[in-house]
Amino acid sequence: MSNSITIQDKALNPLMATYNRFPITIVKGEGSYVWDDQGEKYLDFTSGIATCNLGHVPQFVKDQIVEQMDALWHCSNLYHIPSQEKLASLLVEQSCGDKVFFCNSGAEANEAAIKLARRYAQEVMKTEDYEVVTFRESFHGRTLATLTATGQEKIQKGFSPLIKGFRYLPYNDMDALDDLAGDKTCAVLLELVQGEGGVIPAQKEWIEKLSAICKERGLLLMVDEIQTGVGRTGSLFAYQQYGIEPDVVTLAKGLGSGFPIGAVLAKENVAKAFVPGSHGTTFGGNPLSTTAGVATLSYIKENNIVEKAAVLGEYLHEQLIKLLEKYPIINEVRGKGLLTGLVIPNAIEVVHAARNKNLLVLIAGPNVLRILPPLTTTKQEIDDCISILGSVLNECHI
Ligand SMILES: Cc1ncc(COP(=O)(O)O)c(C=O)c1O
Structure with missing residues (x-):
């Protein structure tokens, strides 16, 4: 039959295509970091889409x-x-x-x-x-x-x-x-x-x-x-x-x-x-x-995590505003606490470029970069995220 698939196809790709998956396989997590099956370490500012709020494997x-x-x-x-x-x-x-x-x-x-x-x-x-x-x-x-x-x-x-x-x-x-x-x-x-x-x-x-x-x-x-x-x-x-x-x-x-x-x-x-x-x-x-x-x-x-996350949210917001002041391609910084968005054209390109520099972030619609650190993140990790985003924006011709 023309619409049947081969046994090889079945073995290669048995999942329904409900997601466009990024080309890495995550096998381990600890705190704000995950590792892929090649041993590469990433700063995970997606938190499993706002889910691993206490970091990975707390x-x-x-x-x-x-x-x-x-x-x-x-x-x-x-x-x-x-x-x-x-x-x-x-x-x-x-x-x-x-x-x-x-x-x-x-x-x-x-x-x-x-x-x-x-x-x-x-x-x-x-x-x-x-x-x-x-x-x-x-x-x-x-x-x-x-x-x-x-x-x-x-x-x-x-x-x-x-x-x-x-x-x-x-x-x-x-x-x-x-x-x-x-x-x-x-x-x-x-x-x-x-x-x-x-x-x-x-x-x-x-x-x-x-x-x-x-x-x-x-x-x-x-x-x-x-x-x-x-x-x-x-x-x-x-x-x-x-x-x-x-x-x-x-x-x-x-x-x-x-x-x-x-x-x-x-x-x-x-x-x-x-x-x-x-x-x-x-x-x-x-x-x-x-x-x-x-x-x-x-x-x-x-552990007063909510109070600490509120302070970290303000810090992240301030750092993102500094990025906005430096890179006119960013139109707006918005959000609340550690649910933050950068309005920027072709946000998905930033997501890919950031991943190549070992930072995981998300989109929320075509023009919004969504940054969701765990609530247990640190100022240092936020600084690392900002510095990677800065270098992506220096290189990216969006
Ligand atoms: C605001 C909101 N409501 C509902 C859902 C659906 O949740 P779930 O994917 O666990 O079914 C989501 C998931 O992203 C969400 O963000």
């Missing part, structure tokens, strides 16, 4: 996971799991959430939040509302509901029919908020810094107005802190810098220091919409991932 987290591995890996959510209950307590103590649901990824957390919003509207408030408002250029995941929530056509292309009940508004647009509450709207879902969409922080006055409308019109305010959460933006959760109290917060990425976990935090009156049987997962909240979460949050608290 010893404290590793020790707790290894101890848990000796005791129990999985038992299902039909039984009590001590590390799950402990992690939920740590999360509610440190956030405005009262109850927690655990899952395995960011997309699953947002999927659960969307389901929770609909069920709250229909089963608790006894309305027929179902619509969730999201924003253009947002990113909320790859399941059918979360890619529908994502305000980017390129993510949705080829997956129609999309899920009914989403509406998109322009981000940071004051006037557009007049259309926030439609006839059937029950919730608003947004990132406080659009990560994948180009490292765009929400303006404070815009969020204040949005939050006020949500309160006035009885809409749930749901913040997607999958990329911004767990200290990334200079506070444990980004919403804490906006003076708002969301009804729902979604988390994943940094919560397990690289061990897969997702979570939905909700206010008590909203959380009660979920009862036995309304939502669930086999793996979510399992002993290993929640042990990783407990260790991560404990380490962060005991």
Whole structure:
């Protein structure tokens, strides 16, 4: 058959082509560094896309996971799991959430939040509302509901029919908020810094107005802190810098220091919409991932990692501003804490050139270079990153 592939092709490339992978194979990590299979060492300022917030293989987290591995890996959510209950307590103590649901990824957390919003509207408030408002250029995941929530056509292309009940508004647009509450709207879902969409922080006055409308019109305010959460933006959760109290917060990425976990935090009156049987997962909240979460949050608290990361974020920002002053090709430096972006044409070329000089950074859209150091980075590592970027910009004819 013409469209069959040979056994050799199968053996060479058995993966679906869902990623354009960079031409290196990472086999080891420690702190802010990774090594490839040729023994080459790289300064990793991608942190596994804002996930390895405590650096690679953090010893404290590793020790707790290894101890848990000796005791129990999985038992299902039909039984009590001590590390799950402990992690939920740590999360509610440190956030405005009262109850927690655990899952395995960011997309699953947002999927659960969307389901929770609909069920709250229909089963608790006894309305027929179902619509969730999201924003253009947002990113909320790859399941059918979360890619529908994502305000980017390129993510949705080829997956129609999309899920009914989403509406998109322009981000940071004051006037557009007049259309926030439609006839059937029950919730608003947004990132406080659009990560994948180009490292765009929400303006404070815009969020204040949005939050006020949500309160006035009885809409749930749901913040997607999958990329911004767990200290990334200079506070444990980004919403804490906006003076708002969301009804729902979604988390994943940094919560397990690289061990897969997702979570939905909700206010008590909203959380009660979920009862036995309304939502669930086999793996979510399992002993290993929640042990990783407990260790991560404990380490962060005991070592003042968030406060230190906020200072390092300011330092990184200052150094990037110096680059901007020196290289006119850079149009803007933006972001919050250690979620930073450089607006520069053809950012991917900088990514490749930096990798050739042993620095890993990312893009966020075609014109934004995204720099995501671990929260445990040092001034010296930031200086090294800046010096590599400087030498790339000297050589690159972008
Ligand atoms: C803001 C935001 N929401 C949701 C997701 C989806 O998370 P996951 O890839 O764990 O499904 C991401 C991933 O990049 C994200 O940045």
